[in-house]
Amino acid sequence: MVTLKIDGREVQAEEGKTILEVARENNIYIPSLCYHEEVTPYGACRLCLVEVTGNGRERLVVSCLYEVADGLKVKTNSERIAANRQMIMELLLARCPNNQAIQELARQLGVEKTSFKLDDNQCMLCAxxxxxxxxxxxxxxxxxxxxxxxxxxxxxxxxxxxxxxxxxxxxxxxxxxxxxxxxxxxxxxxxxxxxxxxxxxxxxxxxxxxxxxxxxxxxxxxxxxxxxxxxxxxxxxxx
Ligand code: FES
Structure with missing residues (x-):
């Protein structure tokens, strides 16, 4: 087992699990579209970005791919994360402007419109x-x-x-x-x-x-x- 902090809360987790898995086990919400517990994570949508501090470095990582480690500090929400998620959401919205699920999640993340050129897809290619x-x-x-x-x-x-x-x-x-x-x-x-x-x-x-x-x-x-x-x-x- 390893001990880490997510949003200041100390949690225990099995080694080898990802931050997203551990967050879900502890009822901590991280937005995600392409993750499913039954299949190998793929890191396609990038919405599950979190900020980690380990070995004195702070950086953004994709939480469905990043494994927990002892002493890791994780932030699931910060201005930097919100700004990055909004940018990703704008890109998804530009790709699939008429998709209801994407529109809904965009609204939840505070994105009403996109500044990128509009395409007309329904599939976001999450595989x-x-x-x-x-x-x-x-x-x-x-x-x-x-x-x-x-x-x-x-x-x-x-x-x-x-x-x-x-x-x-x-x-x-x-x-x-x-x-x-x-x-x-x-x-x-x-x-x-x-x-x-x-x-x-x-x-x-x-x-x-x-x-x-x-x-x-x-x-x-x-x-x-x-x-x-x-x-x-x-x-x-x-x-
Ligand atoms: S859930 Fe899509 S990249 Fe992590």
Whole structure:
């Protein structure tokens, strides 16, 4: 265990944990968009900036990547942090000016408008969906492609992905609702910022409702080594 101070409060933490993890464990709020406890941190949004003092040096670090250490002093809010977060928020707002989640967080951080040139994206390129697809679902159907201003979230070559199972985890986890899906009749539609895919839904043998993508159920069935009829019935009709 290590002992550190966050905003003047002494806290104990397990070695190897990041400042953001320890702050959350201690109910200390640090804004973040691209962090999720189930996947490897990526440090994309930079909103979780904090100020640390260690070895006599004071500097800004990204708290979702920076590990705690004995004697570390952390400030989660200061004029310097606020000014930097506002600048980051202005950049995000310029990239995604019509995204409601980003507008809302900008307001919370005291940013009403941006001085940067407006673009028109919904995706902020945090790659949380990419990490969840790869690390949690285990299929790697989407990734960030291209460089610079052309950087984008997409399936390989913007074509329908062979490996996507239609589970919708990418949509569930997106912090700014840039990905969505809907089930209409016997089909699930997933809409990414640059392309979309359709998946046939499985019909329940008992009630006749369409309830989950066939590809997703088949994937789970194989992973868990379940019998061929394991998902013939929907959860409501299962005994
Ligand atoms: S939460 Fe740390 S960089 Fe996004």
């Amino acid at each position: 949380l969906c990419v990490r969840v697809c790869q690390e949690v679902v285990g299929v790697s159907a989407i990734s960030l492609v291209n460089r610079g201003v052309d950087r984008a979230l997409a399936t390989p070559f913007y074509e329908p992905s062979d490996v996507c199972i239609g589970c919708g985890s990418c949509a569930y986890v997106c912090p700014v609702d840039a990905i969505r899906f809907e089930d209409i009749g016997d089909t699930r539609y997933i809409y990414w910022p640059n392309n979309k895919m359709e998946f046939k839904l499985k019909k329940c043998k008992t009630c006749g409702n369409y309830w989950a993508p066939e590809k997703e159920l088949e994937y789970i069935r194989k992973q868990a080594n379940l019998p061929a009829d394991a998902f013939d019935n929907c959860p409501d009709c299962r005994e």
